Amino acid sequence: MRILSLWPLLSLFALAGCAGNWGWYVVNPATPAGQRNLMFLLDGLYYTIALSVTAIAISVLVGLLVALPGLARQRPPRVINRVYVELVRAVPILVLILWVYYGLPQVADISISVFWAGVLALAISDSAFQAEIFRAGIQSIDRGQHEAAHSISLSYVDKMRFVILPQAIKRILPALGNQLVYMLKMSSLVSVIGMEELTRRANELVVTEYRPLEIYTVLVIEYLVLILVVSGGVRWLETRMGMADRR
Amino acid sequence: MGATQKAEQNDKTADAALIRMQDVSKFFGTFQALDGVSLNIGTSEKVVICGPSGSGKSTLIRCINRLEQHDAGEIRIDGVAVDDSAAARAVLRNNVGMVFQQFNLFPHLSILDNLTLGPIRARGLAPAAARELAEYYLERVRIPEQIQKFPDQLSGGQQQRVAIARALCMEPRIMLFDEPTSALDPEMIAEVLDVISELAATGMTMIVVTHEMGFASHVADKMVFMDHGRIVEMAPPKRFFSDPESDRCKLFLQQILRN
Numbered sequence: 001m002r003i004l005s006l007w008p009l010l011s012l013f014a015l016a017g018c019a020g021n022w023g024w025y026v027v028n029p030a031t032p033a034g035q036r037n038l039m040f041l042l043d044g045l046y047y048t049i050a051l052s053v054t055a056i057a058i059s060v061l062v063g064l065l066v067a068l069p070g071l072a073r074q075r076p077p078r079v080i081n082r083v084y085v086e087l088v089r090a091v092p093i094l095v096l097i098l099w100v101y102y103g104l105p106q107v108a109d110i111s112i113s114v115f116w117a118g119v120l121a122l123a124i125s126d127s128a129f130q131a132e133i134f135r136a137g138i139q140s141i142d143r144g145q146h147e148a149a150h151s152i153s154l155s156y157v158d159k160m161r162f163v164i165l166p167q168a169i170k171r172i173l174p175a176l177g178n179q180l181v182y183m184l185k186m187s188s189l190v191s192v193i194g195m196e197e198l199t200r201r202a203n204e205l206v207v208t209e210y211r212p213l214e215i216y217t218v219l220v221i222e223y224l225v226l227i228l229v230v231s232g233g234v235r236w237l238e239t240r241m242g243m244a245d246r247r
Numbered sequence: 248m249g250a251t252q253k254a255e256q257n258d259k260t261a262d263a264a265l266i267r268m269q270d271v272s273k274f275f276g277t278f279q280a281l282d283g284v285s286l287n288i289g290t291s292e293k294v295v296i297c298g299p300s301g302s303g304k305s306t307l308i309r310c311i312n313r314l315e316q317h318d319a320g321e322i323r324i325d326g327v328a329v330d331d332s333a334a335a336r337a338v339l340r341n342n343v344g345m346v347f348q349q350f351n352l353f354p355h356l357s358i359l360d361n362l363t364l365g366p367i368r369a370r371g372l373a374p375a376a377a378r379e380l381a382e383y384y385l386e387r388v389r390i391p392e393q394i395q396k397f398p399d400q401l402s403g404g405q406q407q408r409v410a411i412a413r414a415l416c417m418e419p420r421i422m423l424f425d426e427p428t429s430a431l432d433p434e435m436i437a438e439v440l441d442v443i444s445e446l447a448a449t450g451m452t453m454i455v456v457t458h459e460m461g462f463a464s465h466v467a468d469k470m471v472f473m474d475h476g477r478i479v480e481m482a483p484p485k486r487f488f489s490d491p492e493s494d495r496c497k498l499f500l501q502q503i504l505r506n
Contacts, residue, residue: 147314148351148410152365152417153340162364166355 026211027218037205041218044201048226051115051187051197055122056180062123063130068160070135081131088128094189097121101193118190126183133179137172138164170241177234181227188223198222265290265421265452266311271320273306273476280306281317282476288469290420291450295463295484298473299499304456307473308423311454312343324421340369344414348426350406352398358385358409359394362416370417377416384412388442404435408442415446422446424455458503464488472496 007029027041028034070081091099101117104110112120141164149159169176191200202219206212264287273281280303288294296304309315310322313329322329327338353361362381366372372380385391388408390401398406407427414422424443428436440462447453447466457463463470463484470487472480472495480487480496491497 142351144347144349144351145353147345148347148353148413150314151312151343151345151347152413153336153369154365155369158368162356162368163353167353170355 023211026209041201044198047197048187051118052183055119056183058123059126059130062127064134066131067134085128093125096125114195118195133172133175137168173238267323269321271317273317292468293453293466294469295467296456296471302473303476304473308454343421344417344419345423346410346427348429350410354398362413365417380416384415388412403431404438407439421452426456
């Protein structure tokens with residue numbers, strides 16, 4: 001539905017293009033060729049979203065699991081947390097994508113699809129940041145909440161599940177939204193190993209049509225709309241959670 | 248053989264008192280919060296602990312339900328040593344409730360959910376039974392009509408009474424109160440102290456850290472005065488208020504009773 005609101009904007013660009021060097025005909029929805037090209041570009045949306053959503057789901061889980069030992073009173077679990085975070089944070093995403101796709105099959109003697117290589121690389125890379133976000137969120141919860149949970153004999157898991165995490169997640173929701181936006185953008189890097197997502201589609205079309213300015217402008221607008229929709233969704237979730245609990 | 252007999256004997260003497268603390272010490276870094284504290288508390292006994300800030304009174308009751316781990320000595324509840332064992336956890340779950348200075352209600356949960364979380368998750372009660380329990384205890388602390396509200400919609404006095412009800416929903420035999428009225432506005436102190444006094448009349452074993460000396464003189468069976476991590480004075484309230492032995496306690500009472 002929201003994608004449809006693009007057409008007026010695109011038509012405007014098309015009109016403007018008639019005057020100067022712009023060649024909007026490549027993506028002119030009024031012509032069959034332009035329509036075909038547009039659909040080709042938009043088709044990448046599926047993999048961009050599938051990649052990002054799968055990766056963020058995994059990275060939130062892994063991030064939480066990595067954050068918890070970071071909050072332990074004892075030193076060894078905290079060291080494990082530190083090593084993971086520092087190590088993963090230091091690897092550029094692009095390098096990690098290449099390493100997982102080309103390197104991992106050699107090490108582990110498994111073949112990995114482009115999609116899962118991308119998901120794995122994005123998730124691992126993001127999980128270090130998620131871990132830090134969760135750690136900060138959990139640490140921001142008053143000690144009295146832990147003590148009250150202890151005083152009614154809740155187990156560690158129940159304490160986290162029913163008392164600490166619901167409050168922590170509400171506080172870190174803006175940061176989690178941020179990471180999702182970041183993930184949507186970073187998924188463009190998976191194009192280098194041949195993932196047919198938005199950026200790869202644009203690159204391929206540029207090669208055949210030789211109209212980089214117009215095609216990449218469409219690409220920019222695609223990301224812009226996608227991310228505005230996600231931001232709106234996160235904000236809606238924030239107010240909804242805020243209203244439900246009031247604090 | 249001899250050793251086990253001795254251990255059994257120790258257990259028997261420990262049984263006499265519901266809570267038995269023997270030479271308990273606790274350090275925070277180099278600061279000694281508790282210095283060889285020994286204290287026995289019998290079933291239904293009410294103990295009020297007072298003393299200047301930093302004297303270790305909060306640390307003392309926090310060691311009883313393992314919010315703090317004591318570094319030396321021994322604490323036994325119902326004969327079971329309080330440590331990290333499963334037996335200790337079970338004994339704490341079945342026997343000890345606590346009320347905090349800052350209430351520490353769960354702000355994201357309704358009053359009902361605050362009260363039923365422990366019974367459902369820790370005691371394994373069915374939700375319906377837990378709800379019944381919650382309604383009963385909310386009635387007891389005289390706020391049955393607030394069950395669907397959230398903590399921040401209640402006054403401080405109401406929040407503290409909900410916190411008392413939350414602890415009671417675990418159906419403990421021992422209640423620990425850590426300065427339950429210190430964070431309250433003056434006009435709300437009475438309503439909370441009334442609820443605690445009523446609870447005292449039911450035969451609950453209670454340890455109360457408070458500076459409310461009027462309340463203490465009515466409720467306490469035993470007054471304890473602490474200073475620098477030690478029990479300096481321990482006496483029935485009559486003697487404690489009229490004729491304290493130590494100068495430190497006299498001075499403290501003079502200062503606190505002047506207002």
